[in-house]
Amino acid sequence: MSQSTVYLVTGSNRGLGLGLVTQILEEHDSAFVYAGVRDPENAPALSGLQIKHPNRIAVVKCVSADVEGNVALGREIEKRHGHLDTVVANAGICDSANNVSEISPANLEEHFRVNVTGTIVLFQAVYGLLKKSASPRFIPISTSGACLDGRAIKFPKGGIEYGATKAALNWATRKIHFENEWLIAFPLSPGAVDTDMLRNNVVADTTGLLKKMLETIPTLPTAETASALLIKLIDGSTREKEGGQFVHVDGTRLPW
Numbered sequence: 001m002s003q004s005t006v007y008l009v010t011g012s013n014r015g016l017g018l019g020l021v022t023q024i025l026e027e028h029d030s031a032f033v034y035a036g037v038r039d040p041e042n043a044p045a046l047s048g049l050q051i052k053h054p055n056r057i058a059v060v061k062c063v064s065a066d067v068e069g070n071v072a073l074g075r076e077i078e079k080r081h082g083h084l085d086t087v088v089a090n091a092g093i094c095d096s097a098n099n100v101s102e103i104s105p106a107n108l109e110e111h112f113r114v115n116v117t118g119t120i121v122l123f124q125a126v127y128g129l130l131k132k133s134a135s136p137r138f139i140p141i142s143t144s145g146a147c148l149d150g151r152a153i154k155f156p157k158g159g160i161e162y163g164a165t166k167a168a169l170n171w172a173t174r175k176i177h178f179e180n181e182w183l184i185a186f187p188l189s190p191g192a193v194d195t196d197m198l199r200n201n202v203v204a205d206t207t208g209l210l211k212k213m214l215e216t217i218p219t220l221p222t223a224e225t226a227s228a229l230l231i232k233l234i235d236g237s238t239r240e241k242e243g244g245q246f247v248h249v250d251g252t253r254l255p256w
């Protein structure tokens with residue numbers, strides 16, 4: 001059994017997930033990363049990392065809410081490393097921004113399936129592996145858009161499907177924290193990051209408000225910049241400081 005610090009990052013084919021995997025490999029010589037993607041045969045950016053960091057990364061299939069697939073992944077990690085130290089549940093969707101009056105139930109359910117059920121299915125699949133770690137962390141990636149304090153919730157087209165499901169994810173993560181005294185678990189908000197998700201949402205936002213809001217940020221962080229901050233925060237987190245809190249990328253606490 002290896003003594004490496006073992007990470008699993010889901011949704012690592014592109015965007016923030018890819019940035020997180022890259023950051024872990026570059027910052028931690030002893031880390032081994034399971035990079036979860038939907039299609040391991042079609043993840044070119046990760047192939048480059050495999051060449052650069054041989055024997056320190058495995059590109060593995062991890063589809064949100066696929067119970068059998070997540071369990072199989074857990075078995076593979078069990079065989080290879082026997083434990084998992086840090087799981088970053090990063091895979092998520094935000095495909096449209098609707099008002100409550102216009103959201104289709106099917107779209108709402110799809111967001112719940114990926115953003116909430118997907119994270120819970122993952123937690124169940126890695127639970128035993130985390131328990132075998134000396135310093136286990138389970139960190140779902142959330143968003144400040146889930147806050148009830150008026151940010152996205154007051155926007156026209158504020159994204160009921162995204163905000164509401166990420167708020168449910170926050171609830172589930174805080175519950176995980178209270179249920180498992182041995183674990184460090186908290187929802188982590190990355191702030192606005194220049195990825196496909198954000199770019200697509202700017203285009204889809206017919207009100208133009210998202211674009212205006214982003215224009216107030218002097219430099220929109222890249223996935224690389226945001227990942228560096230997030231990994232530093234995750235690696236330094238403790239149950240006492242961050243456990244069960246809604247943590248923003250700058251280290252502050254967000255209102256639920």
Ligand SMILES: NC(=O)c1ccc[n+]([C@@H]2O[C@H](COP(=O)([O-])OP(=O)(O)OC[C@H]3O[C@@H](n4cnc5c(N)ncnc54)[C@H](OP(=O)(O)O)[C@@H]3O)[C@@H](O)[C@H]2O)c1
Nearest residue numbers: 011013014015016063064090091092143192193195196197
């Ligand atoms: N970007 C932002 O400004 C921002 C702000 C707040 C929170 N976040 C959160 O940060 C996380 C990463 O977002 P991002 O900006 O990097 O988004 P992104 O560029 O759209 O990437 C999303 C990733 O999730 C994967 N994914 C989507 N549906 C999946 C499914 N059903 N099963 C498995 N994987 C799936 C995608 O896989 P494929 O490549 O196969 O499609 C992709 O790798 C998300 O949880 C998002 O809510 C982002």
